[in-house]
Amino acid sequence: MPPIGIWIIIQLMISKMAGESFNQPKFSSLPTWNPNATYFAAGNISGNAIYNIFITTDNTIYIPLLDCCSRLPNSIFVTSNNDIYVSIGGSPYSIDAWTLNATSSISSMPVDGPCFSLFVDIEDNLYCSLNTLHKVVTSSIIGSTNSTTIIAGTGNAGSSSDMLDGPRGIFIDRNLSLYVADCNNNRIQLFYFGQSNGITIVNSTEVIRLTPLNCPSGITLDADGYLYITDRYNNRVVASGPNGFHCVVGCSGSADSTSYGLQQPSALSFDSYGNLFVVDTYHDRIQKFLLTTNLSGNTSCDILQPCQNNASCIDSNTSSNGYICSCLSGFYGLQCQIDNRPCKSYTCWNNGICHEISNTEFICICSSGWQGSNCEIQTNYCQNVTCQNNGVCRSLTKNYTCECLGDSYSGRYCQIESNTLVFHQTISKSFAFIAIIAMASVMMIVIVMDIMKYCFGIDVISKDLKRIRQRTKVRKRKTPIIIRFIYVN
Structure with missing residues (x-):
């Protein structure tokens, strides 16, 4: 890096505010300076x-x-x-x-x-x-x-x-x-x-x-x-x-x-x-x-207005600084700049209220929706909530909501089905019920016919089966026709 010149440093007197390192004097309404520098x-x-x-x-x-x-x-x-x-x-x-x-x-x-x-x-x-x-x-x-x-x-x-x-x-x-x-x-x-x-x-x-x-x-x-x-x-x-x-x-x-x-x-x-x-x-x-x-x-x-945090400034000829700061409870330092209170403006977050229980301890009364020693943790309202029909729970400030899948469900817990979904479900169930009845009917007919045949010797379809077999045999035995051509001069 380029060389930098030595600082010219001249000590004159007195510090002011610990939070700011530069001077901002308080002047009368119309201050003036000697134009001859x-x-x-x-x-x-x-x-x-x-x-x-x-x-x-x-x-x-x-x-x-x-x-x-x-x-x-x-x-x-x-x-x-x-x-x-x-x-x-x-x-x-x-x-x-x-x-x-x-x-x-x-x-x-x-x-x-x-x-x-x-x-x-x-x-x-x-x-x-x-x-x-x-x-x-x-x-x-x-x-x-x-x-x-x-x-x-x-x-x-x-x-x-x-x-x-x-x-x-x-x-x-x-x-x-x-x-x-x-x-x-x-x-x-x-x-x-x-x-x-x-x-x-x-x-x-x-x-x-x-x-x-x-x-x-x-x-x-x-x-x-x-x-x-x-x-x-x-x-x-x-x-x-x-x-x-x-x-x-x-x-x-x-x-x-x-x-x-x-x-x-x-x-x-x-x-x-x-x-x-x-x-x-x-x-x-x-x-x-x-x-x-x-x-x-x-x-x-x-x-100088040196005293901070609402401290009282007392002029003193015996002090090396020319003043003494009388600090409020919980503050100390030459200018009362050090805040040692348990409860500070930033102790409890998110609008929490700080209460001092001793000179060194505090407790935060958190506003709704927040928890933790400093009210820094947002309350999880979804912890004990179950959303139905595959809905997803989202924690909000002071509340929660169930985000339902698609337009088929609604309600606080996604428990309400839409009319279209109910209609489709009814039609599907009806077709399924009819199919089950048809299959059961066919099975019952087969079982009854087997019982009549093998238990009572009644074969209700034997004649039809015999007729079908005969037709099949006739088709198989049908004599082939041979055509022979004779040449005539």
Whole structure:
């Protein structure tokens, strides 16, 4: 595989939510950032180009560096357990996974092109946007798999609702809805879970400060679901809000290398404080734009919202994290993220009701048609049912049915015969009865005649037999006629 640059890793502070590894800050209604950026990092520190950035909830910053000999960008995603997924941009293409403390990588998902962006959702599915192949593919990272599924696009460039043209940045929310920065179509497409047709939520007709989108590249969402987009060829970052879209940074349109300028930005990410980091691709640098307006609150609990599962967050100056989570019964962990209750939302399947009988034990009250310790087994209603006339029993939800053979039988157990079948059976039985009577009559006549002949000396057919024999003899004794011809002169 092509060599990959060393990660630039900077530890800043505090973790947020264990279920998500990236930051989605909660802002006030109209947040603003200082347009004069702070220089953060540059590709020339190691002779490598910068195309992507990832910031975890503990503010560890990962920057994949594209070495001098590779021509395609490397994308990166880091999970909550610190597994690192990297797209290798050179042929042969692959997505490699680096687990915590590993000394080498393993291939995670087969791909047939370079991934411009990677993402891992809350159900451990890995997504890759194949920019040059006009599609987004996915595969589970649990277990081993050699297959991928196309989740958006067809593999051909196009602008219809089921097609993409040069997709770049992607984002998957908690509802497994997919957001795609569709660069060449100058739009943002939203694909709801299980849907192959996308909905255009931002397109080239959306004028933002007199200028429509021109190749959206990077995309992310804040805690309220508002979009933040790197508008590549407009050299800016734009965002949605309660009053529609507006420009965030790079609003002057300047493409120079000043602290105000951006040129062809490709990606963006937030730290836990709401500061905005933008990959300024053309200048091989990362610009940090400081949040200037307050968040919805200014305490650790307000900023980070770290406590999960309805736990209460208490600000604490004595805690190293700046807060303490007061967990509800059955939950524990720094953010109350570990659910140790016997009854969870997924304990009893198929609408079963879970009842806790102790701190560690439970019992599932299954709905009709299901059984088993977790209501996972469908009840077999055919177990004690016998269908008549060769009918086949099929178990249904909460019921069963007997599938009768042909149209000759019907009823709950195939016990009802059709009128046509009854008529045919009656005719058949009648013919059989007549044949039996005829055969019995013949046999009785023969027996009676034998009794009369041998017991009483009465042979009722002896005269007829004698007459028949005589006729036969006469025919046999008949003198042949010989004709002799005499010649007369």
